Amino acid sequence: MKTKSLINRKVQLAFSSAIFILLFMGAMSYRGFLVSTESDRWVRHTHEVLENLQNLLSEMRSIESSYRGFVITGNEQFLNVYHGSVLHSQEEETIIRGLTVDNPQQNRHLPALESSIAQIIQYGDMVIGVRRAKGFEGGVDAIRGGPGQTIMDEFQEVVHEMQEEERRLLVLRDVDAKRRLGQIRAVLILGIVVGLLIAVAAGWSVQRENSRRATAEEGFRVSEEKLKLLLDGVQDYAIFMLDPQGQVASWNAGAERIKGYRAKEILGQNYSCFFTQEDIERGRPEEILRVTAAIGRHEEQAIRVRKDGSQFLASVTFTALRDMDGNLRGYSEISHDLSESKEAGAKYRGLLEAAPDAIVVVNQGGEIVLLNMQAEKQFGYHRDELVGQKVTNIIPEGFAERLIADDLRSVEEALAQQIGTGIELSGRRKDGSEFPIEIMLSPLKSAEGILVTAAIRDISVRKGAEKHLAQMEGRYRGLLEAAPDAMVVVNQGGGIVLLNVQAEKQFGYRRDELVGQKVTNIIPEGFAERLIADGTRSAAEALAQQIGTGIELSGRRKDGSEFPIEIMLSPLESPEGILVTAAIRDISERKQSEEHLVKTVAELKRSNDELQQFAYVASHDLQEPLRMVASYTQLLAQRYKGRLDSDADEFIAYAVDGSNRMQGLIQDLLAYSRAGTNGKALHKISSENALQEALANLRATMEESSAVVTHDLLPAITMDETQLVQLFQNLVGNAIKYRGAEAPHVHVSAAKNGGSEWIFCVRDNGMGIDPQYFERIFVIFQRLHGREEFKGTGIGLAICKKIIERVGGRIWVESQLEKGSIFSFALPAGDEK
Amino acid sequence: MESIGTNAAAIEVLLVEDSPGDVRLTREAFKDAKVHINLHVAADGAEAMAFLGREGQHVNSPRPDLILLDLNLPKKDGRQVLEEIKESPTLKSIPVVILTTSESEADIVRSYMLHANCYISKPVDLNGFLDVVKSIDNFWLSVVKLPHKTRE
Known part of the structure; x- marks a missing residue:
């Protein structure tokens, strides 16, 4: 379509340019015509002027000759001629004046001309007069001596000039005209050439197009003939075209044979008439067209209906036909009656043989029609031993009955119930042994009616x-x-x-x-x-x-x-x-005991707290009255020293002593209770630093007794720092206090016990402890010496024990009397590296 | 900024202490003081605040130059008194020496947090106590410059 309009456009263009050129050329020609006409006019004009000038000249000559003639002959005849010429010359002059009125150049000559003429005439008159008067001799003299010739020459000169002028003008005009005509001619030639070219081009284009179309049409016609030949030659396949709505657009001999319709009966009908009623109801024809349009092609094997209503299995291929622009023009259908097909049969057979399961094809009479190699193997028969036999030979029960079309249901129905489900039955081999099988049925339509394909699987293993x-x-x-x-x-x-x-x-x-x-x-x-x-x-x-x-x-x-x-x-x-x-x-019981446990623990905790609280408060509140007693008795002692008798002094001394001791006990009790409650969160600390601090606190004591304290490298442990200091202070303090004869030597060491504990040892060279008291010394307020011997309330070790046991450690002593002691305590290693 | 001795006026000391025994001891200890001291006593926290606020019977009481404060007091607790003194714009400049039997870390920290000027644990023995009071006398009343009495 596009090319057509292009051609049209070209042709239009060509024609309009041609017309335009023609018009142009017409205009040009007209112009040329005008120029020509004008030129002619000028030529005529010039000739006219020249003629008149010539006439004038001849008249003047005539004048001259006539008066000369008169002079010579004295004939009056000459005077007639003379006067006539004079008249004519004046006429001529007037005419010439008129003709040259628009020519300024010529106009310039006119006065000269006029004067010359006048002079000549004057002279002529004179001469004539003289002749008349003087006769021949006078006249000759007059002529001879007169300016007649000169005047004549002048006159002729002017006339010549004017003639020249006119001629020159003519030449100019001529040239000009020629030039203009030349231009016009050139333009005309150009126009002609262009016009011709366009015409030729257009003509050639159109010609080409036409020839192309002609060839195409020719080609089309040829191929259509070929196609028709082809299609009609094919008898085995129905090959025909559908339009996009599914109406039959073409037909071939094969289609006629297979489907039963003649071309003129079927063309224009919808192709759904080839389908079964069910397919039509399901909308299969439209669906197929849709699918084909979407994908481009569609193949299937399905039941089709002939004109006479009989059904047959067809293999059908649809192809969507699209033109160059991609628009759907229709569909092609190629179908083939499978019942005639040997090839389909062969393919089918191939499939059968290749199947991994045993496949047996049974007809409606329950006879085996076909079987594959696997079936031979499974059942132990040879193929020809089974073909034609009842299927009950190999599947005694359960199969044949399922297939029978009886009064209650058609074959299709019977079949439909079985399709797809795996049915478990028992198969019998040739040797009589039975084995469990599972069969899957599928229908097979054939020329002889509906056959059943059974895929038989040995399920002994599965069973x-x-x-x-x-x-x-x-x-x-x-x-x-x-x-x-x-x-x-x-x-x-x-x-x-x-x-x-x-x-x-x-x-x-x-x-x-x-x-x-x-x-x-x-x-x-x-x-x-x-x-x-x-x-x-x-x-x-x-x-x-x-x-x-x-x-x-x-x-x-x-x-x-x-x-x-x-x-x-x-x-x-x-x-x-x-x-x-x-x-x-x-878990009712467990829950109960759990609850009980929780309660008990809470109870214990509460009572513990109360106890701690009590101990603290008691100690604290006991301090005050004690201070009063102690202070005032001391004040008494000081103030009244010497003013009372020695008994009084002694009594006061005991009182003071008692209260002092009481205070000490209370302090210690306070310290003891704090050891349990004041424990802060455990941190990773350096036990070395703790020891140093304890030693710093003991400096005075150490100096007094010249004690020497050494230690090994002590580890970092997880412990409350304050309490560790307390611990070291108590143990080292004790080691110094309960010294032997020599200066106290104390050594502190630490060793890891199997990765779970640190064992610290404080070894001294003091007086040692009797083994029977190893336990007692850790009890609160228990002492092995009197107050007189050693100061102290006996709380130190009890506090140590409390501190250690609070973190889950233990403390014990090894000692020999006189041989020194080793106090050891174990602290859990915690999670330090 | 006058020093204590120059103007010969006595130093007013308020002792807030509930134990009469301790009051007497303190008085005895101050007998040897270098400077003339007027010792005023409040037996509980409420009376202490009344004295400082010049309420009721204390309307003519002088403003103390130094307060010795026990923590464990009946009625209003010593800690409360400390807090109130140090929050009052007129009273907060008076140095407060906590003088108490408690040695607990918690009390020490709390007292300093409440801006007590210093914390002294009463020694249990007589001589120790007397020495402490003497120290207070030496330090707070001799060495230290107390704020000039502001006009009231």
């Missing part, structure tokens, strides 16, 4: 596995029943699938009352939700979160009473999905 599985299942069931805990198996919907006898007992239900019920009946909350595979996690994941952990929930008995339970979940895969086995334990 064995199934049996094994059933055994396992039985065992599992046994386990379940025997379990000491209640076991409940729940599916993903939260329904109880299985339970054991313990579960019955615990919940007070009978088994059948619970199976199939929701597990929420016995475990109202906390269980079912945990299992649900919801949008956020799959069943497996949900389960994975629960596996292994004991979850405490509440169980509900049949009578409605609730009791605490602990459930442990484990997954169980089954064909129906993932099941959950829940082991349910009644």
Whole structure:
């Protein structure tokens, strides 16, 4: 289409340019014509002027000759001529004047001309007068001596000039005209040439187009003929075209033969008439066209209906036909009656043989029509031993009956019921042995009616596995029943699938009352939700979160009473999905003892706190009155020293002493109670630093007794720093206090015990301790020496013991009298490196 | 900024202490003081605040130059008194010496947090106590410059 309009446009263009050029050329020609005409006019004009000038000249000559003649002859005749010429010359002059009126050049000559003429005439008159007067001799003299010739010459000169002028003008005009004409001619020639070119081009274009179309049409016609030849030659295949709506647009001999319609009957009809009624109702014809249009082609094997209503199996191929622009122009259908096809049969046979299962094709009479190699193998027969035999030979029961079309149902119906399902039957080999098989049926339409293809699979192995599985299942069931805990198996919907006898007992239900019920009946909350595979996690994941952990929930008995339970979940895969086995334990007792424990602990804690509080407050509040007693007795002693008798002094001394001691005891008690309560959080500290601090606190004592304290490298441990200082201070202080004869030597060391404890040792060279007192010395206020011997209240070691036991360590002593002592304490290593 | 001795006026000391025994001891200890001291006594926290606020019977009481404050007092507790003194714009400039039997870390920290000027644990023995009071006398009343009495 595009090219056509292009051609049109070209032609239009050509024609309009041609017309334009013609018009132009016409204009040019007209112009030329005008120029020519003008030129002619000028020429005529010039000639006219020249002629008149010539006339004038001849008149003047005539004048001259006439008066000369008169002079010579004296004939009056000459005077007639003379006067006539004079008249004529004046006429001529007037004419010339008129002709040259627009020519300024010529106009210039006119006065000269006029004057010359006048002079000549004057002279002539004169001469004539003279002749008349003087006769011949006078006249001759007059002529001879006169300016007549000169005047004549002048006159002729002017005339010549004017003539020249006129000629020159003519030449100029001529040239000009020629030039203009030349231009016009050039333009005309150009126009002609261009016009010709356009005409030629247009003509040639059109010509080409036409020839092309002619060839195309020719070619088309030829190919159409060929096609027709081809199509009609094919008898075995129906090849025809449908328009985009499915109306039959072409037909061939093969289509006529296969489908039964003649061309003129079918053209224009919708192709759905080839389909079965069911297919038409299902909308199959339209669907096929849609699919073909979308994908480009479609193949199928399906039932088609002939004109006479008979059905046949056809192999049909549809192709969508599109033009160069991609628009759908229609469809082509090629179909083939399969019942005639040997090739289909061969393909089918090939498939059959290659199948991994045994395949047996049975007709409606229950006879074997076809079988494959696998079937031969499975049943142990040779092919020809089975073909034509009843299928009951190899499948004694269950198959043949299923196929029989009886009064109640057609073959199709019978078949339809079987299609796709795997039916378990028993197969019999040639040797008589039977084995379990599974058959899958599918229909096969053939010329002889409907055949049934049975795919037969030997399922002995599977059966064995199934049996094994059933055994396992039985065992599992046994386990379940025997379990000491209640076991409940729940599916993903939260329904109880299985339970054991313990579960019955615990919940007070009978088994059948619970199976199939929701597990929420016995475990109202906390269980079912945990299992649900919801949008956020799959069943497996949900389960994975629960596996292994004991979850405490509440169980509900049949009578409605609730009791605490602990459930442990484990997954169980089954064909129906993932099941959950829940082991349910009644933890009522455990709960009770737990509660009891918690209560007891709380009780203890409370009482402990009270005790601590009491100890602290008591010590604190006891201080005050004690201070009063001590202070005032001392004041008494000081103020009244010497003013009372010695008994009084002694009494006062005892009183003061007593109160001082009391104060000491209370201080120590306070310290002891603080050792238990004031313990701060344990930190990683340097025991070395703690020792140094303790030694700093003991400096005075050390100096007094010249004590030397050494130590090994001491570790970093997790301990309360203040208390560790206290610990070291007490132990080293004791080592110095309970010295022997020599200066005290104390050595502190530490060693790791198997990775779990640090054992510190404070070794001294003091007086040693009698082994029988190894335990007693750690008891509060227990001393081995009197007050007189050694100061102290006996609380130091008790405090040490309390401190150490608070962090889970232990303290003990090794010693020999006179040989020094080693006080050791163990502290848990904690989690330092 | 006058020093204590120059103007010959006595130093007003408020002792807030509930134990009469301790009051007497303190008085005895101050007998040897270098400077003339007027010792005023409040037996509980409420009376101490009344004295400082010049309320009721204390309307003519002088403003103390130094306060010795026990922590464990009946009625209003010594800690409360400390807090109130140090929050009052008129009273907060008076140095407060905590003089108490408590040695607990918690009390020490708390007292300093409440801006006590210093914390002294009463020694249990007589001589120790007397020495402490003498130290207070030496330090707070001799060495230290107390704030000039502001016009009231």
